Amino acid sequence: MSEVGVPITMREYSTDRIDLRSDTVTQPTSAMRDAIFTAVVGDDVLGDDPTVKALEMKAAKMLGKEAALYVSSGTMANAVAIRAHTNPGDEIVMEANCHIYTYEGGGYAALSGCSVALVKGENGIISADGVGAAIRKTKGSQGHYPDTTLVCLENTSNRGGGSCYPVETIDEICAISKAQDCAVHMDGARLFDAVVASGVSAARLVENCDSVSICLSKGLGAPVGSILAGSADFIDQAHRWRKMFGGGMRQAGIIAAAGIFALENNVDRLADDHARAARFGEAVNAMDGFSVELSAVQTNMVYVALTAGQDAGILVNRLADQGVDLFDISSTSLRAVFHLHVTDEDVDAAIAAFANI
Numbered sequence: 001m002s003e004v005g006v007p008i009t010m011r012e013y014s015t016d017r018i019d020l021r022s023d024t025v026t027q028p029t030s031a032m033r034d035a036i037f038t039a040v041v042g043d044d045v046l047g048d049d050p051t052v053k054a055l056e057m058k059a060a061k062m063l064g065k066e067a068a069l070y071v072s073s074g075t076m077a078n079a080v081a082i083r084a085h086t087n088p089g090d091e092i093v094m095e096a097n098c099h100i101y102t103y104e105g106g107g108y109a110a111l112s113g114c115s116v117a118l119v120k121g122e123n124g125i126i127s128a129d130g131v132g133a134a135i136r137k138t139k140g141s142q143g144h145y146p147d148t149t150l151v152c153l154e155n156t157s158n159r160g161g162g163s164c165y166p167v168e169t170i171d172e173i174c175a176i177s178k179a180q181d182c183a184v185h186m187d188g189a190r191l192f193d194a195v196v197a198s199g200v201s202a203a204r205l206v207e208n209c210d211s212v213s214i215c216l217s218k219g220l221g222a223p224v225g226s227i228l229a230g231s232a233d234f235i236d237q238a239h240r241w242r243k244m245f246g247g248g249m250r251q252a253g254i255i256a257a258a259g260i261f262a263l264e265n266n267v268d269r270l271a272d273d274h275a276r277a278a279r280f281g282e283a284v285n286a287m288d289g290f291s292v293e294l295s296a297v298q299t300n301m302v303y304v305a306l307t308a309g310q311d312a313g314i315l316v317n318r319l320a321d322q323g324v325d326l327f328d329i330s331s332t333s334l335r336a337v338f339h340l341h342v343t344d345e346d347v348d349a350a351i352a353a354f355a356n357i
């Protein structure tokens with residue numbers, strides 16, 4: 001709000017703060033709000049909502065899968081995928097700092113009854129050898145081991161700093177997993193960042209994955225919603241689990257319209273976020289007291305490591321005093337995320353704020 005209580009529309013953001021906490025803070029722009037306003041809706045639980053259907057078909061096509069399901073969040077997409085791919089007592093292989101393991105409340109255990117085997121990644125990226133070594137099977141173990149039936153990947157990797165999987169690595173992991181009767185689910189919350197950074201299509205990146213989730217409400221700018229895609233059979237099962245998890249939504253076309261708008265208008269512009277992240281990372285890395293692993297800055301995130309015994313929490317407060325918001329990830333690291341409400345001038349101001357502390 002401005003001083004006189006009028007919403008500030010500069011940068012189409014309802015605050016004049018430079019908000020680098022996450023790309024989840026993005027708000028629908030006026031053009032997206034127009035699409036929401038005119039959406040034709042129906043009862044999606046009864047299969048009547050044409051806008052939800054249109055979004056699901058569009059997303060399935062972009063992801064090269066037979067079918068797709070609209071769900072409320074990335075966490076729900078992953079939870080439904082895990083439940084549909086596994087049985088209680090199964091084990092899932094995933095990267096040690098991935099979102100499903102770190103930030104989804106242990107849903108894999110509570111909702112699907114699964115254990116996890118963690119593989120250490122390089123900037124969040126795991127190798128086919130690492131996955132192969134982590135897969136365990138009951139058969140041949142005198143019943144000692146659980147059955148690994150699922151491998152989860154994350155592209156881009158959030159805790160890996162927004163890093164991207166080479167498509168060859170995904171293919172190798174899928175091959176090794178398939179040979180061991182394991183499905184592969186791709187947590188593609190930011191898959192389109194990987195598409196824009198790598199120049200490889202979404203469909204090709206996940207060609208060999210059994211399922212993929214994407215978030216519409218992060219860099220793509222929709223207010224709510226994620227997509228889970230896979231074979232028609234898999235999506236049939238996922239539909240049932242979505243219902244049981246309480247995720248059936250009625251006139252959901254009102255928000256699905258924003259998802260369609262996002263897929264049609266906000267994919268290519270992710271390149272701007274990446275360029276701003278790179279410029280910010282280079283500038284901060286050149287300052288005393290901070291270091292950024294520039295090779296890991298591949299998309300819209302920058303992890304800043306603090307040197308010289310500085311405390312991340314204190315720095316966050318000092319930056320906030322200058323109008324720049326970001327999160328401390330540990331006591332010695334900060335994360336800045338670039339998105340559609342961050343302009344070139346904002347990047348200049350954020351760099352100046354770092355130089356000032």
Ligand SMILES: Cc1ncc(COP(=O)(O)O)c(C=O)c1O
Binds near residue numbers: 072099154158187190
């Ligand atoms: C990689 C990744 N997967 C899944 C999610 C979960 O998305 P949501 O917040 O919509 O549940 C996030 C959220 O930040 C994420 O970064």
